[in-house]
Amino acid sequence: xxxxxxxxxVAIVDIxxxxxxxxxxxxxxVIFVNGPVPGDIVDILLLRKRKGxxxxxxxxxxxxxxxxxxxxxxxxxxxxxxxxxxxxYKKQLEYKDxxxxxxxxxxxxxEIEELLPIVGGEKTEYYRNKLEFSFSNKRWxxxxxxxxxxxxxxxxxxxxxxxxxxxxxxAVEHCYLQDSPSNEIRNFVRDFTIENDFEYWDxxxxxxxxxxxxxxxxxLGQTMVLISFSRDEKDKISALLDAIIKRFPDITSLNYxxxxxxxxxxxxxxxxxxxxxxxxxxxxxxxxFIISPKSFFQTNTFQSKVLYDIAVxxxxxxxxxxxxxxxxxxxxxxxxxAKKVKSVLGIELVPExxxxxxxxxxxxxxxxxxxxxxxxKDILNDKFYKPDIIIVDPPRAGLHKDVVETMMRIxxxxxxxxxxxxxxxxxxxxxxxxxxxxxxxQAVDMFPHTHHIENVMLLTLAEG
Ligand SMILES: C[S@@+](CC[C@H](N)C(=O)[O-])C[C@H]1O[C@@H](n2cnc3c(N)ncnc32)[C@H](O)[C@@H]1O
Numbered sequence: 179x180x181x182x183x184x185x186x187x188v189a190i191v192d193i194x195x196x197x198x199x200x201x202x203x204x205x206x207x208v209i210f211v212n213g214p215v216p217g218d219i220v221d222i223l224l225l226r227k228r229k230g231x232x233x234x235x236x237x238x239x240x241x242x243x244x245x246x247x248x249x250x251x252x253x254x255x256x257x258x259x260x261x262x263x264x265x266x267y268k269k270q271l272e273y274k275d276x277x278x279x280x281x282x283x284x285x286x287x288x289e290i291e292e293l294l295p296i297v298g299g300e301k302t303e304y305y306r307n308k309l310e311f312s313f314s315n316k317r318w319x320x321x322x323x324x325x326x327x328x329x330x331x332x333x334x335x336x337x338x339x340x341x342x343x344x345x346x347x348x349a350v351e352h353c354y355l356q357d358s359p360s361n362e363i364r365n366f367v368r369d370f371t372i373e374n375d376f377e378y379w380d381x382x383x384x385x386x387x388x389x390x391x392x393x394x395x396x397x398l399g400q401t402m403v404l405i406s407f408s409r410d411e412k413d414k415i416s417a418l419l420d421a422i423i424k425r426f427p428d429i430t431s432l433n434y435x436x437x438x439x440x441x442x443x444x445x446x447x448x449x450x451x452x453x454x455x456x457x458x459x460x461x462x463x464x465x466x467f468i469i470s471p472k473s474f475f476q477t478n479t480f481q482s483k484v485l486y487d488i489a490v491x492x493x494x495x496x497x498x499x500x501x502x503x504x505x506x507x508x509x510x511x512x513x514x515x516a517k518k519v520k521s522v523l524g525i526e527l528v529p530e531x532x533x534x535x536x537x538x539x540x541x542x543x544x545x546x547x548x549x550x551x552x553x554x555k556d557i558l559n560d561k562f563y564k565p566d567i568i569i570v571d572p573p574r575a576g577l578h579k580d581v582v583e584t585m586m587r588i589x590x591x592x593x594x595x596x597x598x599x600x601x602x603x604x605x606x607x608x609x610x611x612x613x614x615x616x617x618x619x620q621a622v623d624m625f626p627h628t629h630h631i632e633n634v635m636l637l638t639l640a641e642g
Contacts, residue, residue: 183224184237185209190218193273195281195601197261197629201234209234212341215265216273217243245269250303250354256320257348258341259355260627271298271623274631278600278621285604288611290635294620297488299481302626304357306477307395307460311336311364312442313371313378313388314347334378336368336391345381359401360393363426367391367405370421376414387411390442394458394469397479402431402458404471406444410436419452431455433471445472445528457534462486465513467538473531474507478624485622485632486514489594492618492636493567495519502565502590504554504581505572509535509547511596515569516544523565524549525557555580560587567592576602582609589613593637598624600633607635615640 188201188209193216201209201222209232214220219241222234249263262270275296282288299305317333318340337350352361371378371388379386387407394402403422407415419432432453435444449456449471457468460475462483469475476482489511493501495518503512506524508531516522516539524547526532532551539547550557555578568590570577576599577585585593586609593614597603600621607616614637621633 190214263627281600281604286607292618296621303354306355315378318346396460400430404433481624499566502568504570521546569594571596574599577606595635
């Protein structure tokens with residue numbers, strides 16, 4: 179058997195774009211590894227080489243970086259959700275800013291007039307309005323538990339997927355990501371279902387009643403719970419949901435789905451409203467939103483306002499513009515800008531989200547906003563609408579090449595590109611720059627303690 183190689187005294191020098199740390203040996207060999215922060219010195223066990231880069235795992239910490247801070251969460255080592263909790267927030271922001279700038283330099287290869295500094299979050303804990311927890315009969319065991327000879331047998335657990343695992347779930351007692359009553363509801367549901375012998379999901383055998391639970395909270399004090407069961411066991415479902423209402427009478431929306439499928443996705447399932455409203459209400463700035471259980475909504479409400487204000491600032495509306503908001507979700511950006519422009523049209527794939535968008539327009543007395551359901555790639559063309567400004571906020575994959583080409587044919591004066599993935603944004607900007615000048619770029623931290631980055635860019639149509 180080949181001897182495993184340990185590389186000693188590797189300096190951790192940087193963070194790569196998916197949050198892995200980059201180590202460099204004295205000879206200049208680069209190794210990607212999970213866990214340490216820049217400034218740490220570590221010994222690394224070398225694993226395979228992938229895409230020309232060595233991967234490794236930490237064997238020992240030789241010295242610690244002065245940028246380290248003590249993580250607040252007890253689950254930090256195992257959970258992986260907030261993997262930068264041990265790096266000072268100031269440094270987190272510096273590395274995120276650097277990553278955006280690197281992506282623009284390396285992939286977009288573009289000169290930008292104003293590279294503005296990243297805007298950090300005021301709230302670095304309890305900043306999410308939505309969390310999804312999974313039920314499983316396989317608890318993720320710590321190294322210590324694995325080393326002990328104890329048989330942990332079937333271990334019912336409600337929490338988050340262990341990093342890279344589809345079936346093992348890390349037990350969560352307290353999560354610092356979502357405000358009260360999220361922790362209380364999760365722990366109550368776990369205790370009630372264990373005490374009453376509810377079977378938990380087995381991701382390998384596809385058995386077990388309890389599958390997932392989504393909790394949404396809003397800055398207006400509302401709470402939505404959506405539980406996914408594998409089959410319609412009416413007595414058990416009612417017993418649990420009634421117990422939740424009794425213990426948490428302030429929940430404003432209690433729903434469930436029956437998901438007999440192998441995968442966890444809910445977009446194709448009917449949501450059954452068991453108690454309260456079917457939607458949850460949220461507010462960004464002056465605009466109120468109702469959000470139905472399956473609709474996308476920015477998960478950090480406070481920073482969404484910061485993000486949208488940057489987009490508005492970049493767009494610099496004069497009041498007479500026709501605006502297109504691609505990937506509009508429940509019309510969040512379209513409605514946020516509607517009162518500042520002549521008209522706005524939002525396009526979105528999920529029909530429920532567009533139904534919400536239309537209700538949201540009415541709710542806010544907005545009559546210059548229209549919405550279309552469908553894939554942007556299929557709907558967008560250069561015939562039906564001539565916008566002055568296009569705002570895009572696509573998912574991580576960025577824009578389809580056809581969408582970029584159609585946008586260039588439509589050739590609006592300005593494009594405001596909001597992205598949750600600087601690499602795909604830079605790739606798209608590399609195409610757009612043939613017709614557009616890249617004026618401004620500013621990142622916003624919507625997800626403290628994680629590697630996720632949101633970035634806003636302004637492009638203006640080049641003359642001639
Ligand atoms: C990052 S979210 C942005 C939502 C919205 N702009 C906001 O700020 O809340 C991306 C949205 O694009 C939608 N989407 C994904 N692929 C799409 C496609 N091919 N065509 C239209 N919409 C799509 C998703 O359903 C989601 O609502």
